[in-house]
Amino acid sequence: MNHLDRLEADSIDVFREAVAESERPVLLYSIGKDSSVLLHLARKAFYPSKPPFPLLHVDTTWKFREMIAFRDSTVASLGLDLIVHRNPDCVAAGINPFDHGSARHTDLWKTQGLRQALDEHRFDVAFGGARRDEEASRAKERVFSFRTAQHQWDPKNQRPELWRLYNTRVAPGESIRVFPLSNWTELDVWRYVERERIPVVPLYFAALRPVVDRDGALIMVDDERMPLTEEPRHELVRFRTLGCYPLTGAVRSEARTVAEIVEEMRAATTSERQGRVIDHDQSGSMERKKREGYF
């Protein structure tokens, strides 16, 4: 078996264990390439059955429009159940990254929103697309990562995880985040997208897009809510990760196909999270967010 075959088989194994040993699983679907791969693996794991769980999208109302269109067409064509949760407190208060800052915006919409959704539906297992290569604190997280009833992660008190024997036992109210892509790298993800011809949001491919400079990042003007003092210019850009459009930096690129992205990746000199504004709030910020329940 080559390395993608082994990664695929391991991920399928993880999906099956989690589903067999949980009551109410859910897949956290964030529409990006990792979610696309995650969903593809879930379909493979249970074929010919459909994945026996719904998808949950914790929406912030600030996602790229193309992401939402892609989400809806994916769910429709595959005949899957989708739950969209928007934190009602944020809707009421009109939380946005411009007035409230990236940290509060992310905490309220995503971290608190996710908690609300998990509590409301009493999910005991939530699949996520996080990878250990993304950030130092993730390198030590388990594939089956235990959360307290308050959704907290205690990095110093994690369950040892040996062989492929995953401990799925929780008390009522507690839950487990399951990360089938733990051992994948960004390059593995793209190679797999290429090999399996997995559809991804077109924003990953280079195109002329209206952008402005914000704090050293190239921000795409996706709708009229973006406060502007200048005229956006059109540049040939693409995105390495996708999130809220005002918080996601584009990169200049000519890669218009998956093969060209893989080629670009191999020559890349910066990591994918560099384009994310939220990671740079302070050193160790991802570990802090994760302790609080961010995915």
Add this chain to the structure above:
Amino acid sequence: MELLRFITCGSVDDGKSTLIGRLLYESKLLYADHLAALEADSRRVGTRGGELDFALLVDGLAAEREQGITIDVAYRFFATEARRFIVADTPGHEQYTRNMVTGASTAEAAVILLDARKGVLSQTRRHARIASLLGIRHVAVAVNKLDLAGYSREVFNEVSASFGELAAELDFDEVTCVPMSATEGVNVVGRSELTPWYDGPTLLQWLESVDPATARGGPSRFLVQWVNRPDATFRGLSGRVLGGTVKQGEAVRLGSVVSTVARIVTMDGDLEEAPTGSSVTVVLADDVDASRGDVVAAASDPPGVADAFQAKLVWLHETGLLPGRQYLAKIGARTVGFTATKALGLNEIGVDNVHFDAPVPFEGYRTNRDLGSFVVLDRLSNATVGAGMIDFALSPTNVRWQTLTVDKKARIARNGHRPCVVWLTGLSGAGKSTIADLVEKTLHAEGRHTFLLDGDNVRHGLNSDLGFTDADRVENIRRIAEVAALMVDAGLIVLVSFISPFRAERALARDLVGDGEFCEVFVDTPLTVAEQRDPKGLYRKARRGELANFTGIDSPYEPPVEPEVRLDTTALSPQAAADAVVARLRALGVC
């Protein structure tokens, strides 16, 4: 491209993190923003006087940066043109044995670091033993910091020879020693002119050439994880090939049933065969009743099935293993009850006879890491507390359940009431025996068949060999629970009056009898009140230090979470408390 999983072990001082940082750096896997962060961190908290401190790159958690040590298993990824690697980076000190065991459990090769100036230390021996124990067959010894020994060939040869002696006692297929300096990058990736006398591979060359040996030969083994039934027309077994190659048309056995592999289904189409490691869905030709945890195996050579084993155990939790205590074990895709016979503390490794409460398909760990390994889970906290590797099954016992004609039902009909264990738990001096005595008097007067097992009385006879350590307390309650269960079989209402401080053992007592046959009574008396009463003068003795391991003083009491009856003895008279118990027994339909 192939994938290799390996583990690195060595102490902080041996330069392990530096080596991994160096591998990432030299294989161009460090991105510019990582590098910029590393440069800033090196200036701020580095230990190399502002030069790049690769250790900072690898020590991810904030706590580790503060303490300057690696306290958990971290997984790292890098790739060369030839291979993709997953590195389990584990800490070296003895108190982190569990982390190394965890990292080694999924590794196919090990890199053991040592300091050339110090040679093979007891720590190196431990790392080598654990690697061997966990089934790693390929080992590279990175004889590091050779720059500080003047790149001396003699020093390297000496260290290599002494590791060779150690390896001779162990189970490795191959050992390669590499003269190295991780900080200077000598023989990590490229060959160095500083060691002209060395003609072996560099560490990376070795990693690119070692055989991952993931293709397990032998008869086919397929573990069923999930029964796949999208509709009435399809019934597949979704799972993983854990040995040999499963072939379409192959005759297979599943327990005592024989069938044939009709199809091997994947979303990409049916396969003719599936090698070790594949996750597929198998459809059998016959309508066989298969469930999660079953092993579909080559009909001619199925795995053994047993419930008692000799196994190597590694204890992973601060609370030590107590012999006789009921744990759970997860093996393959089954979770069963588990007991061991010897005590083990955190990070200790032992050989023990272990018992599962149901037979499981298995293979020895040396033959098959997936079907010979298990983890031990705590029943109450759900923590992963231990890990085990099966050596062999203990010869099957000839003690079988005898089918008896006069059964529990017949006894209920004769007695006119149902049997039950009434388990009174609480501190010494709480009033358990007094209340139990009054309950029995009432039931006896009504013509019920009863028996009272009293803690003190039983300790004079059946349990006279037991003291008051945690291990003895567990065994004490285990015996009482078994006796009480036998008495329930005999049709009696058994009153058990024991301090029984641990939830786990009370849970065991409950598990031994049927649903509705266990009534836990928490005689809830605060410590201050019990100590004031002190009917036997025991608290005074304990306070004076004349009694060790006294519950409530220097030994813990774990109160019931959801008892059937809770009696507040500060508010109830003994008779009122007894009446409350009898009322509950009536409500349960016992009498």
